[in-house]
Amino acid sequence: MKEPFIPVCEPLLAGNELKYVTEAVSKGWISSSGGFVKEFEQRFAKYLGVEHAVTVTxxxxxxxxxxxxxxxGEGDEVIVPTFTMIASAAAVCYAGAKPVFVDCERDTFNLDVSRVAEKLTPRTRAIMPVHVYGLPCDMEPLAALAEKHGLVVVEDAAEAIGxxxxxxxxxxxxxxxxxxxxANKAITTGExxxxxxxxxxxxxxxxxxxxxxxxxxxxxxxxxxHIGFNYRMPNTVAAIGLAQLERVDDYVSMRRENARRYNERLRGERGITVPAERAYAYNSFWMYAILIEDDFGLSRDAVMQGLEARGIDTRSFFVPLHRQTGLVEYGADVSGSYPNSEYASARGLYLPSSSGLTAEQIERVCRELLALRR
Ligand SMILES: Cc1ncc(COP(=O)(O)O)c(C=O)c1O
Structure with missing residues (x-):
């Protein structure tokens, strides 16, 4: 009998989502005016310990x-890691500024802060650290650098709730x-x-x-x-967000437990590099990301195909930004070398990482993965 498919990530909508959405709909508050927007913002700010939180689309x-x-804006440069999702750089382009790429660290896949200074110019205005796959970027030296050079720090914490x-x-x-x-984030509102x-x-x-x-x-x-944007989140969407936020600690714990189980099975296995750890980091494990090294005996792409054939969904790592034609055409400088991003991009994949993953599913993923090794 064929075993059930394990998606790479699916949302867990196990709390008050339907109740709050029903409330919004039944009262007719479905646009961005409505109590759930305000409440979601206030609760999120409290959760994060910040003064202000502003919902967007x-x-x-x-x-x-x-x-x-x-x-x-125009004429400004923003430091962006080359190993990130396209949105980080696309946003810089929307603003009319220029993304300037810095390689990632070999083991964490996060911005190599020690390589930022060499990319600064008189036009540099901001740094955008990205906490890749949930592992925090090394923010202390980055903050010191930003302060020294008067740069704004815009954190891309898209993957780092918790x-x-x-x-x-x-x-x-x-x-x-x-x-x-x-939908694949630790807490979700769909979009x-x-x-x-x-x-x-x-x-x-x-x-x-x-x-x-x-x-x-x-x-x-x-x-x-001025010319602004319509980035308003609807009340129905904020209703889902509020319900998700009520359970955020559970969801983050579940993802960390997934990672603990994966680590237990995969750490030390030939050909597999498990996620790096850092003393400063509490990783929310948005995704459990591994490298398929050469001594695994099978390429990363072949591993992904092999797992897919066995009903296990995975995703390959990002293609680095310096390789994105759209950014080259925009005028981003892609000269120089980015060996760590290239290394990760060629070998990385992430395994199923849903909050609701069971121990049995994780065991099956690990068993099938190791069975592919040559
Ligand atoms: C690092 C990073 N930044 C930005 C985004 C963009 O978020 P969205 O898909 O909600 O536009 C993502 C998306 O998943 C992401 O992984």
Whole structure:
């Protein structure tokens, strides 16, 4: 008998989602005006320990809005790790600025902070650390560098809900933190995002630009002094977000337990590199990411195909940004070498990582993976 398919990630909607959405719908509050938006923002800010949280339509919009609020625009450069999802750099392009790439660390896949200084120019305005797959980027030296050079830190915490750096929540470590609530994230609203900050002025700008630059106070006159965006999250979506947030600690614990089980089975196995650890890092394990090394005896792509044939879904790592034609055509400088990103990109995959994964499913994934080894 064929064993059931294990998706790489599926949402867990096990709390008050339906109740809150029903409440929003039955009362007719389905647009972005509505109590759930405010409540989701307030509770998220409290969860993160920040002053302000501003809902948006997705994580990409969060990054764009954060850059705009920080005043980043044409002629500016933003340091972005080359090993990240395209949205990090796309947001910089939307703002009219230029992404400047820095390689990742070989083992964590996170921005190599020691390589940032060599990429700074008089036009550099911001750094965008990304906490890849849930492992926090090394924020202390990055913050020192940013302070020394007067740079804004826009954290891409899309993959890091529940992650902590030196016991501080990711997304609360820079000037602005950006989150995604896409369906595979630790908490999800299907599509959705949030920007966080402690700075009241930045928060005002976030609210102003996300709502087409309607004046923030006074009567709703159709007078606009700037060009803004419609990045408003609907109340129905925030209703799901609030229900998810009520269970965030459970979901993060479940993902960490997945990782513990995977580590137990896979650490030390020939040809497999398990996720790196750092003393400063509390990893929320958004995804359990491994490298298939040469001595596994089968390529990463062949491993993915082999697992797929056995009903196990995986995803390959990002293709580094310096290899993205769209960014080259935009005018991003892709010269130089990025050996660590290349290494990870060629060998990395992530295994099924849903919060609701069972011990039996993890055992099956590991068994099938190891059976593929030559
Ligand atoms: C690192 C990173 N940044 C940004 C995003 C964009 O988020 P969204 O898909 O909600 O636009 C993602 C998406 O998953 C991501 O992984």
């Amino acid at each position: 997705n994580g990409t919009a969060a990054l764009h809005l954060a850059l705009v609020a920080a005043g980043i 992650s902590r750096y030196d016991d501080q929540p990711c997304g609360a470590l820079g000037d602005l933190g950006c989150f995604s609530f896409f 959705g995002g949030m920007v966080t900050t402690d700075d009241a002025e930045l928060a005002q700008k976030l609210r102003y630009f996300k709502n087409l630059c309607f004046p923030l106070t006074g009567p709703r006159r159709y007078v606009h002094e």
